[in-house]
Amino acid sequence: xxxxxxxxxxxxxxxxxxxxxxxxxxxxxxxxxxxxxxxxxxxxxxxxxxxxxxxxxxxxxxxxxxxxxxxxxxxxxxxxxxxxxxxxxxxxxxxxxxxxxxxxxxxxxxxxxxxxxxxxxxxxxxxxxxxxxxxxxxxxxxxxxxxxxxxxxxxxxxxxxxxxxxxxxxxxxxxxxxxxxxxxxxxxxxxxxxxxxxxxxxxxxxxxxxxxxxxxxxxxxxxxxxxxxxxxxxxxxxxxxxxxxxxxxxxxxxxxxxxxxxxxxxxxxxxxxxxxxxxxxxxxxxxxxxxxxxxxxxxxxxxxxxxxxxxxxxxxxxxxxxxxxxxxxxxxxxxxxxxxxxxxxxxxxxxxxxxxxxxxxxxx
Ligand code: TLP
Numbered sequence: 001x002x003x004x005x006x007x008x009x010x011x012x013x014x015x016x017x018x019x020x021x022x023x024x025x026x027x028x029x030x031x032x033x034x035x036x037x038x039x040x041x042x043x044x045x046x047x048x049x050x051x052x053x054x055x056x057x058x059x060x061x062x063x064x065x066x067x068x069x070x071x072x073x074x075x076x077x078x079x080x081x082x083x084x085x086x087x088x089x090x091x092x093x094x095x096x097x098x099x100x101x102x103x104x105x106x107x108x109x110x111x112x113x114x115x116x117x118x119x120x121x122x123x124x125x126x127x128x129x130x131x132x133x134x135x136x137x138x139x140x141x142x143x144x145x146x147x148x149x150x151x152x153x154x155x156x157x158x159x160x161x162x163x164x165x166x167x168x169x170x171x172x173x174x175x176x177x178x179x180x181x182x183x184x185x186x187x188x189x190x191x192x193x194x195x196x197x198x199x200x201x202x203x204x205x206x207x208x209x210x211x212x213x214x215x216x217x218x219x220x221x222x223x224x225x226x227x228x229x230x231x232x233x234x235x236x237x238x239x240x241x242x243x244x245x246x247x248x249x250x251x252x253x254x255x256x257x258x259x260x261x262x263x264x265x266x267x268x269x270x271x272x273x274x275x276x277x278x279x280x281x282x283x284x285x286x287x288x289x290x291x292x293x294x295x296x297x298x299x300x301x302x303x304x305x306x307x308x309x310x311x312x313x314x315x316x317x318x319x320x321x322x323x324x325x326x327x328x329x330x331x332x333x334x335x336x337x338x339x340x341x342x343x344x345x346x347x348x349x350x351x352x353x354x355x356x357x358x359x360x361x362x363x364x
Contacts, residue, residue, distance in 0.1 A: 028342035044259035056255030072237035082215035093118025095151030129162025164303030176210035222264035
């Protein structure tokens with residue numbers, strides 16, 4: 001059978017031998033650029049983006065603004081930088097940022113909301129990572145001068161560590177409307193918002209319309225090697241551009257990266273359903289394996305998290321045994337594993353991953 005690399009026209013022998021042997025389900029961040037992206041990168045027209053003169057970045061920012069129905073967009077090196085710039089624009093030092101307790105901005109962004117924006121998180125636990133206005137409302141601080149004030153509400157769609165869960169659009173809209181009535185801006189960590197849109201069968205513009213700002217990643221399910229965008233009003237993006245520079249994110253001739261990003265944004269959303277079907281396939285197979293606990297019906301997108309305590313192994317040992325069988329996956333905590341499907345893992349790869357897990361169970 002032709003491998004994915006071969007079918008995408010990549011010279012796998014010389015460039016990427018690992019792809020053939022290993023099923024890498026650690027994250028959708030591990031994808032490598034397609035042959036078409038590599039060609040576009042080689043041929044990209046570039047200029048100095050700090051002067052606003054990189055035509056490829058300008059095209060990407062314009063396209064992103066159009067796709068999200070916004071006035072403007074800003075290309076940033078990473079999702080983390082995009083989120084943290086948005087938090088900085090929306091808040092003042094001494095304020096609180098409401099988010100779900102497993103949120104990426106709170107757990108995986110190096111406490112930058114404290115270090116850069118001078119804020120603290122006000123995390124809220126929520127089933128499947130999906131907040132409701134009823135829960136958010138309880139944590140909005142009363143307007144009393146001697147207590148810290150809420151500065152921002154931040155949602156994550158899809159919610160990564162909750163297992164790629166999707167916000168029902170009405171729930172997100174209600175939070176945005178009510179937060180706005182309370183005078184609060186709402187940011188969306190939409191690292192995987194195209195996965196959410198694919199699961200809901202709606203355009204990203206429709207499911208994000210009420211947010212004040214949205215960050216989305218090109219370098220996850222969309223397969224670009226580097227890059228994220230922040231979208232919002234012209235005024236918001238003007239401030240964001242200054243903070244991007246402050247963080248060292250003025251990338252000069254980064255049109256070589258934006259060229260791959262354009263292909264990611266134009267062509268790759270259409271294939272995310274394949275990743276979702278593969279994740280569901282994996283989930284259904286795993287649910288049948290003794291000692292593994294997961295509800296396959298909850299797997300809506302490309303991420304699955306499952307409990308392995310019934311196997312008697314911790315996640316470090318489980319990952320090690322998977323790696324021995326050429327399957328890579330990470331634990332979230334001692335009992336919980338996360339698998340993420342993406343364009344470099346096909347159905348045959350998922351079958352091999354399932355066989356590896358069955359193999360582990362037969363031997364322990
Ligand atoms: N997520 C990574 C890890 O950092 C956990 C992954 O492998 O899933 N928001 C969300 C919801 C994310 O999942 C991530 C990355 C980011 C932001 C940050 O993006 P980058 O890695 O580009 O800074």
